Amino acid sequence: MADTYSAREDRCVTGIEGLDNILNGGIPRGNTILVTGSCGTGKTTLSIEFLVHGALQGERSLYISVTEASDKLLKNMIPYEFFDPKLIEERKLIFIDLPVIYEKLGLQKLDFTLEEIQILVDQIVKVVVELNVKRLVIDSITSICYRLTTEEKIREFILRLGTELSDAGCTTLLVSELLPSAKGYSQYGVEEAIADGIIVLGNLERRGDLLRTLQVVKMRGTTHSRAKYVLDLTPIGVLLVPLLKGGSVEMR
């Protein structure tokens, strides 16, 4: 099914068939998407699969890890049957740890100034442009926002980053961590307003069963389903089926 969409240059085909169907062919190219949800809902797995498919299609893909060291992340990654280690050797798929960039830029303080935010954005965009990155994942944006301390700074950071990455033709997933009790779609409330799209991953408890769910609540530039789907993380990738309608109590 994904091949049907591959000719559409305005779309970034995620390679996750169910998600591409939901999005009518993929993410509008250059969009900045918030992938949000509480722990264990599959945010990182989905994001990495998005990058692997991109790399397999010849698009250079970059994962910026903010909290977890990427070598540890790779060890714990689902052994995808479609994953080819050559993607990393040939630098089609690149992993960078953000703390290393912080160190290089001399950003050691816990609270960034507006100037430091600009330095950080410039550095990320520089890497994207120099390496001709077409798909980017920042995991997680919440951990970066933790150092921005005010809504104004968070807005400035995401807006600048989104605009400059879009200009570079890069489609970006910003992974956002949520508490199960959170009411909005992001930790600080700002991220969701600025992002071009929001993909919510959740846990749905129904009569003692815990299901992983996915819902696209917003996506600029395309019509899309807003229904909730149940997902499974498998060695052949993320699989999705419609959520059956029944009395349910949700917890994220």
Add this chain to the structure above:
Amino acid sequence: MTNIPLSIAAKMDEYPPGCSVSIELNMNTYFDVIRGLVDIFAKQKDAYVFYISATIPSNKVMDLLELFEVDISRIYFVDCIAHIMMGATRTTDRILYVESPTMLETIMLKVEFLTRKYRDKTPIVVLDSVNSLAIHNDLKILSEFLHIFVTSLRGKGAYMIILSLKDQSTPEMAAMLNLVSDEVITVE
């Protein structure tokens, strides 16, 4: 006396891939029908069998099939009963476990996984049985599940076979099976 395994395989051979057939049976014909489907019919079609076990844990079905020298190399199980029975499970690629028969979406996901992973042959999906699923799910969600599941499998060109125990059926269940099946076969 009719040879049930042979006759059920011959009957199934009349249908094209992508069809949905319900088979009403009783406990006396239960295992003969299963043999007819997973052994004779599957061999005839050189097909994979994705067997959803909701009545008897897949371990037991496998043991029984092996006892009757049925080639199980083409059979993969989606077992949604072993976990809730708290019994020992077998670790093998042939069995995918679903935690509970109430997790109908997960059953669909496991079959989706199998149909994608094993694409080289026609899939035959056997649901054993709708009555067992009805014990754990209300009829409304079960109807919704079957409608989506059957429609999706039709699109993949799979044979969908729904087993139903006649003694345990209700008029509502029969109406539901009529709705989602191209034909209902009764095996006496």
